[in-house]
Amino acid sequence: MSDPLYDDPEFLELYELFPRQQKGLAGAGEWPDLQALLPSVSNRSFLDLGCGFGWHTRWAAENGASRVLGLDASKKMLDRAIATTDNPAVEYRLTDLDNLDLEGETFDVVFSSLTLHYVADLDQLFTTTRAATAAGGSIVFNVEHPLMTGPTKLDAIDHHGTTVWPVDRYADEGPRTRTWLVEGVRKHHRTVASWVNGLIDAGYSIDRLVEWSPTSEQVAENPAWEIDRTRPPFLMVAAHV
Numbered sequence: 001m002s003d004p005l006y007d008d009p010e011f012l013e014l015y016e017l018f019p020r021q022q023k024g025l026a027g028a029g030e031w032p033d034l035q036a037l038l039p040s041v042s043n044r045s046f047l048d049l050g051c052g053f054g055w056h057t058r059w060a061a062e063n064g065a066s067r068v069l070g071l072d073a074s075k076k077m078l079d080r081a082i083a084t085t086d087n088p089a090v091e092y093r094l095t096d097l098d099n100l101d102l103e104g105e106t107f108d109v110v111f112s113s114l115t116l117h118y119v120a121d122l123d124q125l126f127t128t129t130r131a132a133t134a135a136g137g138s139i140v141f142n143v144e145h146p147l148m149t150g151p152t153k154l155d156a157i158d159h160h161g162t163t164v165w166p167v168d169r170y171a172d173e174g175p176r177t178r179t180w181l182v183e184g185v186r187k188h189h190r191t192v193a194s195w196v197n198g199l200i201d202a203g204y205s206i207d208r209l210v211e212w213s214p215t216s217e218q219v220a221e222n223p224a225w226e227i228d229r230t231r232p233p234f235l236m237v238a239a240h241v
């Protein structure tokens with residue numbers, strides 16, 4: 001089993017060029033705000049859903065996590081994660097999150113970065129993670145914001161001299177096929193309410209939502225992020241059991 005998108009050499013060659021894949025967490029503008037949602041990982045077990053190259057699994061291990069498990073459907077992503085991780089607390093497993101089985105395993109912190117919008121059956125996933133979240137444990141994740149996953153066209157437009165982000169089909173949840181580095185990339189759109197209520201229905205209690213946009217200072221350093229202050233690129237959620 002393997003993720004055809006992230007195993008596609010043409011896609012991967014372009015994906016590796018992103019600053020966040022070159023510099024790791026230092027190249028991810030939202031990381032300080034996502035990190036602020038996380039509880040301490042020291043002496044706690046940490047599960048990373050869609051770990052990619054393993055930036056967050058290594059961070060958890062370096063910050064004292066007792067056990068770290070990184071799951072990903074792409075063999076090529078995992079090969080690189082394994083090659084760049086030498087901490088014995090970290091384990092990686094080739095896993096499709098649409099068929100996740102965590103039977104008999106528990107984690108204090110369930111985490112995911114920019115992956116869950118690829119999952120088709122979110123209710124099933126949250127039910128599985130909830131059963132595997134230890135008492136007092138947490139789930140923290142970020143996803144592409146529904147204002148990014150919903151619209152048919154991802155294009156800012158000028159409206160009487162103001163830059164606006166057109167939104168359509170917001171209530172029409174389900175798959176969207178995008179051109180993102182390559183053609184035919186499939187993501188799943190859900191409303192903000194569905195992300196939150198999916199957690200509640202699975203038995204989590206919500207702690208905080210962040211509709212992340214860069215600060216004005218970050219935009220000054222990265223002018224291409226200006227549009228991210230018109231609409232947030234990411235939704236972050238923290239919840240506990």
Ligand SMILES: C[S@@+](CC[C@H](N)C(=O)[O-])C[C@H]1O[C@@H](n2cnc3c(N)ncnc32)[C@H](O)[C@@H]1O
Nearest residue numbers: 006050051052072073074077096097113115118
């Ligand atoms: C945008 S990358 C994020 C990687 C990493 N979490 C990070 O923030 O650097 C999305 C990751 O999700 C993985 N992925 C996508 N669909 C998946 C699925 N159904 N099951 C497991 N992993 C999946 C991809 O292989 C890829 O590594």
